[in-house]
Amino acid sequence: MPPTVLSRWTDSSAFELGVLGVGNIGMVHLKSALSMPDVDVVAAADAVPENRDRADSAGVARTYDDYTTLLEHEDLDAAIVALPPFLHADAVERAAEAGVDVFVEKPLARSTEEADRMLETAREAGIAVGVDHTLRYQPDMVGVKDEYDEGSVGHVPYASITRLNDHPLGKPPADEAPPEWPMDPDAAGGGSLIELGVHCFDVLEWLFGDLEVRDATMGQTLEIPAEDAATVLLRAPETETTITLHCGTYQWEQLPEVNTRLRLEGVTGTVSNKDHIPNNFYAGAAKSALSNVASRFTGDEPDVFGPTFYLQAHYDALEDFCEAVRNDETPPVDGADGRRTLELAEAAYELAAESDDAEIETPEVMP
Template sequence: MLSQFRSRAGDSRTLSVGVLGVGNIGTVHLKSALAMPDVTVVAAADAVPANRDRAERAGVERTYDDYATLLANEELDAAVVALPPFLHAEAVERAAEHGVDVFVEKPLARSTEEADRMLETAARAGIAVGVDHTLRYQPDVVGVKSAYEDGDVGHVPYASITRLNDGPLGRPPAETAPPSWPLDPDAAGGGTLLELGVHCFDVLEWLFGELEVRAAATGRTLDIDVEDAATVLLRAPEAGTTITLHCGSYQWEELPEVNTRLRLEGIAGTITNRDHLPENFYAGAARAALENVASRVGVADRTVFGPTFYLQAHYDALADFLEAVRTGEEPPVSGRDGQRSLALAERAYDLAAETATDEVELPEVRP
């Protein structure tokens, strides 16, 4: 069966890439792409002047204050969409108009309805859509999958996954106001279930096959308009596995060293992602959570990205997507994968609403 996507291999050995959004995660994607062989970042777009300055210091020759203008003026093979969720659909539509394949930051969209429209637009234009679900690329998670597929622990009747992060205000004390969109359910689509939960849904289906959501609860530890805590009970019928999932964006004074915990309880043993962490993980984390390696390559103040444990997953995910673009194959983490994670999140929201609890009970802390 022939691929619906056009191979770029015959066009040029080097892929031309644009980065739409150069905030926190957009900078990660930008520096990843700059470090890749046979990839040229020709332009970046961001409405914030400081972010455009950052892209230029990293070595991008042209920057724009509007992503639509970039897409209209540059000859691109692919674009990285690292914009807030409420802009994803429009950015994909503009890219489709110009025949540009897109690598979209998660969540793919704010809803399955919006995702379906995006994917229909992409299909009509014949462009590929990839999604940055990076848990599949973390070496500890890859190790769990390999051990599970080897069958050493036999049938796995129960599994659990936890994904944690800093809350929307950052670590206490909060000194600066966060961007408004993550706290706006219309702009973001939701809270921690879309910020962190979609990663978990994606990697669980990668491990166990199609999932069913059986129960869910969401709550808020802060007085905000989106949930910052969620717990979901799932069932994987094909694997015969029951799974609990918890995700939370809390105001940690110290974030746990490993913010993803994955555990498979097999009838002949247990597999955990901690067993598959690199030997130097803790030493590396102590040196720097986000470490960049400075390298002079003929342009003043240009830095070349040196991936650490977590950033390596983003690098590998983008590299795999661009290789699929080069060969005209479907991306390994496709738009349909992103849509599927959204569908599971929506089902969890529906079930949580049936037994809604507006607040999470916190224990009293005594001095």
């Protein structure tokens, strides 16, 4: 980044942050930022009035109905881009024009082509780009990596990861119609492989180094426009590990259950993320869930941050980003990492399409 940009913060000044998009994940980021020392959330933007009201109730000084207006009127150090994926590129471009660093919710973009344009825009403007890939911040995943790095199970010939939830339809009965954009592959960038698989790709390369996509298949258990299930076969050449990845948006996820599983099958034993879930997680998550159910009857605001460790992971990821850009350092999970997950997803989509298009030869029957 240019020196004029790098030197714009001082130790005595608060880190001024804006939040672009305060829906579900945007509120998680907002509440994370509000609880951070030396961070001042000065403004938030959202096109939905109810979301702006939530941000206002949470303690944000000013709200806007358009993120472009916010960036034009506020003097920010950084902005959290928690908008739908089809708006990420425009938001980063507007932030670049304002000289504002960005922390972008995953996926970084809808394609590698779009990501390349975004990162080039950021490079030319001298702004930093961080991406919210949070699996690597969860203590259960950190525990797996620590155990693996210590060599406790030796060489790992095989590993598997599964990530499931019920996005975007939710658990029946539906109280209201789901947002339109998650159901639109053009707006979201794809289906469950983009929604969940990019997280898995990121944590797997964090563990094993560069991955190669060997095969993939996509499935639809529901009548929706994009895949709600994806299975990918991967190979990590550096560690000679074969990996299966499965992700899907067809299974209800309700606290305190967390539908993420990671297993490393080593030559001397197995490492599982289930062995590293904090002891107090289920009690804390259940308490939060019950509190949120009660809030529906009392009219109180649900606690979207809550005591759950995977929401704490969002806090830690954002904190790392803020610390890095304040110290003129590259964010620990940067735009290149976000682009890489899209590259792997695209390779999987291509292989799955080739498999679907392959002609099945009818064997000749001898008389």
